[in-house]
Structures are given as structure tokens and as C-alpha cells.
Amino acid sequence: MSDNKLQVGRVLRAAIQGFVAGCELKQPDIPRFGSFVRADGIAPGSAIYGLVYNVSLEDDLFARHFVGRDIDEGVIKDERNNRQVPVEVSVLSVGCGEDGAICQCLPAHPPVTLDWLYQCTDEEVRAFTARFDYFRLVLASRDVPADELLAASVLSGAAARPEHEREPFLVEAGRELARLMASDPLRLEGVLRRLQAV
Amino acid sequence: MTLELSRLSGQVQAMGQEMAARKQAYAERVAQAQHWLSEYAEQAGQLGQIIRESGSGAAIPTSESIDVQHLLPPIPERFTFITADGAEIQPDSHGVAFYYLINIGALVYRHGSGQTPEAYSQPAFGYTEDDTYEDGQPVTGNLLDIKRDLAEITCLADLCAAEPPDATTIAVVDGTLILWTLKDTPPEYQGDKVQAYLQQLDHIRRAGADLAACISRPRRGEVARLLYLAHVGGDIEKANADPHHPMKRLPDYAIFELLPPGARSALFVSPSQINEKYYRPDGHTVHFFYLNLAEEGQQPAIARIEVPAWVADDAGRLALVHGAIIAQARITGDYPYALVRADEMAFISSREREAFEDMVAGALVRAGVPAALSPKQYYKTLTRRGKRKFR
Numbered sequence: 064m065s066d067n068k069l070q071v072g073r074v075l076r077a078a079i080q081g082f083v084a085g086c087e088l089k090q091p092d093i094p095r096f097g098s099f100v101r102a103d104g105i106a107p108g109s110a111i112y113g114l115v116y117n118v119s120l121e122d123d124l125f126a127r128h129f130v131g132r133d134i135d136e137g138v139i140k141d142e143r144n145n146r147q148v149p150v151e152v153s154v155l156s157v158g159c160g161e162d163g164a165i166c167q168c169l170p171a172h173p174p175v176t177l178d179w180l181y182q183c184t185d186e187e188v189r190a191f192t193a194r195f196d197y198f199r200l201v202l203a204s205r206d207v208p209a210d211e212l213l214a215a216s217v218l219s220g221a222a223a224r225p226e227h228e229r230e231p232f233l234v235e236a237g238r239e240l241a242r243l244m245a246s247d248p249l250r251l252e253g254v255l256r257r258l259q260a261v
Numbered sequence: 262m263t264l265e266l267s268r269l270s271g272q273v274q275a276m277g278q279e280m281a282a283r284k285q286a287y288a289e290r291v292a293q294a295q296h297w298l299s300e301y302a303e304q305a306g307q308l309g310q311i312i313r314e315s316g317s318g319a320a321i322p323t324s325e326s327i328d329v330q331h332l333l334p335p336i337p338e339r340f341t342f343i344t345a346d347g348a349e350i351q352p353d354s355h356g357v358a359f360y361y362l363i364n365i366g367a368l369v370y371r372h373g374s375g376q377t378p379e380a381y382s383q384p385a386f387g388y389t390e391d392d393t394y395e396d397g398q399p400v401t402g403n404l405l406d407i408k409r410d411l412a413e414i415t416c417l418a419d420l421c422a423a424e425p426p427d428a429t430t431i432a433v434v435d436g437t438l439i440l441w442t443l444k445d446t447p448p449e450y451q452g453d454k455v456q457a458y459l460q461q462l463d464h465i466r467r468a469g470a471d472l473a474a475c476i477s478r479p480r481r482g483e484v485a486r487l488l489y490l491a492h493v494g495g496d497i498e499k500a501n502a503d504p505h506h507p508m509k510r511l512p513d514y515a516i517f518e519l520l521p522p523g524a525r526s527a528l529f530v531s532p533s534q535i536n537e538k539y540y541r542p543d544g545h546t547v548h549f550f551y552l553n554l555a556e557e558g559q560q561p562a563i564a565r566i567e568v569p570a571w572v573a574d575d576a577g578r579l580a581l582v583h584g585a586i587i588a589q590a591r592i593t594g595d596y597p598y599a600l601v602r603a604d605e606m607a608f609i610s611s612r613e614r615e616a617f618e619d620m621v622a623g624a625l626v627r628a629g630v631p632a633a634l635s636p637k638q639y640y641k642t643l644t645r646r647g648k649r650k651f652r
Binding site: 134 | 368370371372374375376377378380592593594598601602605
């Protein structure tokens with residue numbers, strides 16, 4: 064399951080509902096909001112799937128010193144590539160897997176500190192988004208921008224599919240959203256507009 | 262918290278008033294020194310031999326007038342600025358084992374290239390008996406400082422050697438080029454250590470790089486002593502005997518706050534006996550000048566820059582060192598950027614120190630060796646973590 068090219072960062076702190084990983088900015092692919100990521104589970108062959116809901120940069124007094132100065136290109140690259148100001152990636156747990164079988168539910172255990180966090184491959188994203196049970200976990204979470212996150216995750220699922228499969232996938236996801244958000248049509252409209260905007 | 266700050270507040274206020282009262286007298290002494298700098302510009306130049314023979318501790322003038330100011334020279338578009346700095350964990354006889362750790366940080370900054378600077382952090386762990394004892398003495402305090410100084414200059418020399426031979430390279434160490442900490446050690450030990458250090462200076466020179474050391478807000482008063490010596494007509498005995506010596510404890514940097522931004526003072530030779538005894542015969546006589554690192558319109562930021570003779574005697578090399586250090590200081594405003602970063606790369610935080618101590622303790626336990634703190638350290642650990650106040 065491990066692939067160096069897809070390593071995002073290492074888990075810094077974790078709970079059942081979600082976890083935070085630290086990564087360096089020089090990583091060419093800082094995970095996007097709403098993208099699918101995976102951490103190894105405690106049991107061999109198990110995995111925890113999550114959705115990136117925040118990417119934050121910690122404050123740094125030395126970097127602050129340069130705000131308002133004419134900054135040399137070398138300083139900018141030194142800051143971004145060498146100075147280990149951690150970029151923190153916050154992840155909402157939306158599923159777990161064992162030996163290839165995926166369950167869209169909270170994991171039994173959180174990932175372990177300093178475990179690698181990986182970007183999911185297109186194949187993994189397609190497998191995970193074959194069902195939409197994780198929508199409930201996102202909607203039930205109070206700590207994430209749920210509507211934006213749902214829309215972004217659906218778009219990630221669409222992007223992982225071949226061109227001809229994207230529209231049917233979006234329509235299917237829209238139907239599931241309509242069912243879950245039927246009691247709040249204004250909110251539903253907002254999410255659907257986000258999907259149509261692409 | 263057991264430090265009774267309230268009991269210190271009176272003394273701290275008194276200190277503030279003392280500093281304010283001293284400020285006027287200090288300003289007068291600085292003005293006097295600055296006046297003497299031009300008044301005795303020519304006489305001071307003739308005192309070199311007297312100072313060398315007397316060991317008075319006054320700066321030794323060179324062929325240029327001591328009040329000369331060299332404005333900022335043109336800065337080359339492309340050059341490589343390499344810095345190194347070090348930090349250490351001292352051996353602790355109360356710890357779980359007797360060991361030391363030296364961490365050397367370095368930065369290679371390629372001006373005008375747009376490239377990412379190369380940052381290095383190189384730890385050296387000393388734990389064998391050969392590492393931790395030298396001539397029967399434990400390697401602590403000054404002895405470890407000397408090891409660190411040697412590790413810093415070796416790191417610089419290695420990085421300089423890795424540069425292309427035709428590159429314009431300036432290597433800068435944080436602090437001094439003179440191993441002051443050796444002055445109270447036995448002569449044979451002193452000789453070995455200085456020679457090892459000077460070998461690295463040779464390597465840097467052979468690599469085609471220019472070398473300097475940068476000391477921020479230096480406390481040394483060698484030029485002030487020179488000025489007073491000139492004032493008393495070069496009479497060493499009179500200068501040394503005068504208890505009201507107005508230049509006593511006046512740091513040189515205060516005198517050179519008159520330098521315009523980016524300008525440097527005249528060159529002087531360090532009067533250190535180690536310089537005369539070891540550096541000079543090997544062609545590395547340490548010279549120094551003062552340099553105002555501040556930008557236009559800002560308060561002066563005076564640094565002492567030391568260079569070996571092979572840089573000091575070459576006007577082109579000297580101008581390059583001058584301009585390169587200012588170019589680096591312009592990045593932050595008043596201090597070379599690469600020195601800040603080298604310090605950051607070398608720094609061992611208290612968390613890292615604790616993590617390393619845990620690693621050592623774990624390794625000892627796995628090897629079946631008791632890993633116990635001394636009783637004194639054990640109780641200190643108990644009282645210093647989660648300290649509470651009962652009063």
C-alpha cells in the first residue's frame with residue numbers, strides 16, 4: 064500500500080473522528096481541500112480513509128520579519144524548502160478498509176503518530192466513491208465546513224473517473240445529497256450549485 | 262516560581278537609573294574617543310612595534326590611517342556566501358552517561374542565482390573515553406568549546422572545497438577566528454589545537470574562498486586602548502598604570518558608530534598573543550575592522566569583522582568580504598541572513614535535548630546498562646518539572 068510518491072506527510076495527532084498530519088511545503092502536491100487521503104491502520108493490511116478539510120501554515124516569527132521587506136528569491140526558497148515550518152493537513156475520517164474491502168464508517172482505531180499519510184490513487188478514489196454513505200459522516204461533523212467539503216469530495220470523485228463516467232457520477236451523487244438534505248432545500252441548492260459550477 | 266521577582270524590583274529600578282546616569286558620561290567618553298581617532302590618526306600608526314613588544318592589548322594599526330572610512334564597495338551580482346555555527350550539549354556527570362553532543366549548522370547561499378540555499382545540520386556524538394577525556398581532563402567547558410570551534414571551521418572548509426574552483430566564495434564563521442579559549446591551557450595542548458584550526462584555514466585558502474568572522478555588538482576595547490596609548494605619547498607604563506583611564510571598558514563598537522551605513526573602519530591587527538605566536542608565522546595573522554551593518558536611516562549596527570592576513574592584504578578580497586557581508590545584512594536589515602540560519606540549523610532546543618537524553622537512556626537500558634541519573638539530578642528533575650509554589 065505504501066508509495067513514496069504519494070506520501071503527503073506524517074501523522075502528528077489523531078483521534079477516531081480525524082487526524083492532523085505535518086508536511087513540508089516543498090512537497091509538489093500538497094493535498095487539496097476535499098481530496099481523499101489514506102493512513103495505514105494499526106492492523107496489518109488495514110487503512111483509514113479521510114477527507115482533507117483544512118491545510119494550515121503555522122506562524123513563524125522569523126518569516127514575519129520579512130513581511131514588508133523586499134525579499135530576495137533565495138530567502139523565499141529557503142523559507143519554503145528548508146525551514147521546517149510545518150504545513151498541517153487536517154483530515155476527517157470517513158472510512159476504513161481491510162484487505163481491499165472498504166467500509167464508509169468511523170475506524171475502530173486512529174492512525175498512529177508519525178505514520179505516513181498518503182494521497183489516494185484514482186483507483187482508490189473510484190473504489191471509495193462507489194458508495195456515498197460517507198456523506199452522513201461529513202454532514203454529522205461539526206468541525207468541518209460540511210457543505211463545501213461534500214461538494215469538493217464529489218468533484219474529487221468525478222475527477223478520478225474517465226470523462227464519460229463523470230456526469231452520471233455527479234447525477235448519482237446529487238440524488239443522494241437531495242435525499243439526505245431534503246429538509247433543508249436552501250442548503251441543498253448551495254451544494255448542488257457548487258457541483259454545477261465546474 | 263521560586264525566584265522572588267518582587268524582591269528584585271528595587272534593584273532593577275536602581276539599575277535603570279544608574280544606566281541613565283552613566284549614559285551622559287559614556288557619551289562624553291565616546292565623543293572623546295571619536296575625537297582622538299582623528300587627532301591621533303598619524304601618531305597611532307607609529308605605535309605598532311611598541312604594542313607588539315609590550316603585549317598591552319591595544320589594537321595594532323596597519324599602514325592605513327586609523328580614522329579612514331571605506332564606503333560600501335560595489336557588490337558582485339553573483340557570489341556564494343557560506344556560514345557555519347555550532348551548538349553543544351555539555352557532558353553531565355549527573356546524567357545517565359558521560360557524553361557530549363556538538364551540532365554544526367551551515368548554510369550555502371548563492372546570491373544572484375535564485376536557487377534554494379543549501380542548509381546543513383551535522384551532529385557529532387562523543388561518548389568513548391577517547392572522546393570525553395583529553396590528557397586526563399574531561400572534555401567540558403572550554404575544551405568542548407574548542408572542539409566545537411574546530412568542527413565549525415572544518416565544516417566551512419569542507420563546504421568551500423566542494424565549490425567550483427572558479428566560484429566567488431566567501432566563508433563566514435559566527436564569532437572569532439582566534440581561539441581565545443586556549444589562552445589558559447598548557448602550551449603543548451594549545452599548539453596542537455591551534456595547528457589543527459590553522460590547517461582548516463589553509464584548506465579554505467586553497468579552495469580559493471575568502472574567510473571572515475563576524476561578531477555582533479562586540480565588547481572588545483582594543484582600539485580604545487590604542488587611542489589612549491596614543492594620547493599618552495605611546496608610554497605603555499603610564500597607560501597601564503592610570504586608574505582613571507578614560508577608555509577603560511569603552512567598547513570599540515561605540516567609537517565606530519560614526520561609520521555611515523555600509524561603511525567599514527580601518528584595518529587593525531589583533532594584539533592577541535595567540536595571534537602573534539601561532540597565526541602570524543603561518544600567514545594567518547588575524548586582522549579586524551568594524552562595519553556598520555545597518556541600512557540608511559537606521560540606528561548603527563556595528564559588527565567586528567575578523568579576516569586572516571591573506572584576505573586583509575588583498576584589496577580586492579577585502580572589498581569582496583566587505584560587500585558580501587553587507588549584502589547579506591541587507592536581507593534582514595542589520596545582520597547577515599546566512600548567519601541567522603546557520604545558528605538556527607545548529608541550535609539544540611530543550612525538547613530536542615530531552616528527546617536525545619531519552620534516546621541515550623533507552624539505548625543503555627536495551628544494552629543492559631543501568632541508566633540512572635545521580636541522586637542530585639534525579640531530585641532536580643522532580644522539583645523542576647511541574648513546579649508548584651506553596652507560599
